[in-house]
Amino acid sequence: MRALVLAVLIVLFTSFSAVADPGPVTITIKDHAFVPAEVKIPAGAKVELTIRNEQAVPAEFESASLHREKVVSPGSAISVYVGPLQRGRYEFFDDFHPATRGVVVVE
Amino acid sequence: MLATAIIVFREVLEAALIVGIVMAATQGVSNRSLWVGGGIGGGALGAVVVAGFAETLAAAMAGIGQEVFNAAILFAAVAMLGWHNVWMRRHASELAGAANRLGAAVRAGTQPLWALGFAVGLAVLREGSEVVLFLYGIAAAGQDGAAAMALGGALGLVAGVAAGAAIYFGLVHIPMRHLFSVTGWLILLLAAGMASQGAAFLLQADLLPPLGQSLWDTSFLLSEQSLTGRVLHTLIGYTAQPAGIQLVFYLGTLLVIGGLMRLVGTPARAPRPNDAAAARRTQLQPGE
Numbered sequence: 001m002r003a004l005v006l007a008v009l010i011v012l013f014t015s016f017s018a019v020a021d022p023g024p025v026t027i028t029i030k031d032h033a034f035v036p037a038e039v040k041i042p043a044g045a046k047v048e049l050t051i052r053n054e055q056a057v058p059a060e061f062e063s064a065s066l067h068r069e070k071v072v073s074p075g076s077a078i079s080v081y082v083g084p085l086q087r088g089r090y091e092f093f094d095d096f097h098p099a100t101r102g103v104v105v106v107e
Numbered sequence: 108m109l110a111t112a113i114i115v116f117r118e119v120l121e122a123a124l125i126v127g128i129v130m131a132a133t134q135g136v137s138n139r140s141l142w143v144g145g146g147i148g149g150g151a152l153g154a155v156v157v158a159g160f161a162e163t164l165a166a167a168m169a170g171i172g173q174e175v176f177n178a179a180i181l182f183a184a185v186a187m188l189g190w191h192n193v194w195m196r197r198h199a200s201e202l203a204g205a206a207n208r209l210g211a212a213v214r215a216g217t218q219p220l221w222a223l224g225f226a227v228g229l230a231v232l233r234e235g236s237e238v239v240l241f242l243y244g245i246a247a248a249g250q251d252g253a254a255a256m257a258l259g260g261a262l263g264l265v266a267g268v269a270a271g272a273a274i275y276f277g278l279v280h281i282p283m284r285h286l287f288s289v290t291g292w293l294i295l296l297l298a299a300g301m302a303s304q305g306a307a308f309l310l311q312a313d314l315l316p317p318l319g320q321s322l323w324d325t326s327f328l329l330s331e332q333s334l335t336g337r338v339l340h341t342l343i344g345y346t347a348q349p350a351g352i353q354l355v356f357y358l359g360t361l362l363v364i365g366g367l368m369r370l371v372g373t374p375a376r377a378p379r380p381n382d383a384a385a386a387r388r389t390q391l392q393p394g395e
Contacts, residue, residue, distance in 0.1 A: 060237070065348050071237070073240075074247075076165070076166075078165050085320060095114075096114060
C-alpha cells in the first residue's frame with residue numbers, strides 16, 4: 001500500500017514537472033562579456049546552465065533573482081541548474097566585474 | 108585601481124561588520140583580542156588555502172562542492188553564534204545582577220570566547236577567499252599594475268575595516284547594562300541571515316526545494332547590490348527576492364535560537380544574597 005502511494009506521488013510529481021527539456025545551455029565569459037548575453041529558456045523547465053570562463057581572471061556568476069552565486073576559475077567551467085521558472089527576465093552578472101551582465105529570458 | 112578597491116571593500120565589509128559586532132559583544136572580556144585576532148588570522152590563512160583549491164572545490168561532489176562548502180561554513184557560523192547567545196542568556200541573571208559597569212564587565216569576562224572566535228574565523232574565511240581569488244586573478248592577468256592593485260586592495264581593506272570600527276564604536280556607546288541585550292539581538296539576526304544564505308546555497312546545489320522562487324521583490328526599493336543593501340544583507344539578512352526556503356531557514360533560526368535562549372533563561376529570579384549586597388553597594392556609590 002505504502003509503495004503504491006509512493007508510486008502515485010512519484011508519477012504525479014514527475015508529470016507536473018515534465019516540460020520538454022531544452023538541453024543544457026552554455027554561456028561563455030570572454031573579454032568581460034557573456035556570450036550569449038541573452039539566453040532563452042521555456043517556462044516551467046529545469047535547465048542546466050554551463051558557464052565557461054575563457055578569461056585569465058576568475059569570475060563569479062551571480063544573480064539575485066535566480067539565487068545563484070558561483071565562482072568560475074579562469075579556463076574552467078561550472079554548471080548550475082535554473083528553474084522551473086515563471087515567465088520573465090532574470091538578470092545575472094559577474095560579481096568580480098559587475099559591468100559584465102546578461103539575462104535569462106523565460107518564455 | 109578604484110574598481111579593485113570597491114570589490115575588495117564589498118567583500119571585506121561583511122566580515123568587518125561581523126567582527127565589529129563580536130568585539131562589542133565581548134566588551135570587557137580580558138582575552139578577547141586573542142580570540143578575535145586568532146579568528147581573523149586563522150580565517151585569512153584558510154582563505155588563501157581555499158582560494159588555492161577553488162577549482163578542485165568547484166569540481167568536488169559532482170560539481171556542487173562550492174555550494175556545499177559555503178553552506179557548511181555558514182551553518183557552522185550560525186551554530187557558533189547561537190551557542191554564544193544561549194550561553195549569554197543562561198548567565199544573564201549574573202550579568203544583570205552586577206550593579207555597576209565594572210561588575211558587568213568582570214562577569215562578562217567569564218564568557219568563553221571560542222564560539223565567537225570561530226564565527227569570526229569562518230566569516231573571514233568565506234569572504235577572504237573571494238578577495239584572494241579576485242586579487243590573484245588580477246595579478247596573474249597583469250591587467251592592473253602591481254602597485255595600483257596593491258593600493259586598490261589596501262584602500263578597500265581600510266574602508267571595510269573602518270565600517271567595522273564604526274559599528275563597534277557606535278555599539279560601545281550603549282550603556283553596559285543594555286549592551287549585551289543589543290548585541291544579543293544583533294547576533295541573532297546575523298545568524299538568521301547566515302542561515303538564509305546557507306539555504307540559498309543548498310537550493311543552488313539542488314539539495315533543497317525553492318518553495319517559491321521569489322516570495323516578493325523589493326529590489327525597486329533597495330537593491331542588494333547597493334551599499335545599504337549589502338550592509339543590511341549582512342546585518343539582518345536582507346534579500347530583495349527571497350526564495351521560500353530562505354524565509355523558512357531565517358524564521359527557523361530565529362525560533363530555534365530564540366527558543367533555546369528562552370528555555371535556558373532564568374525566569375523571574377528570587378532575590379539572592381549577592382543581589383542585596385550589590386544593591387547596597389549602589390546606594391553607597393550614588394555617583395556610579
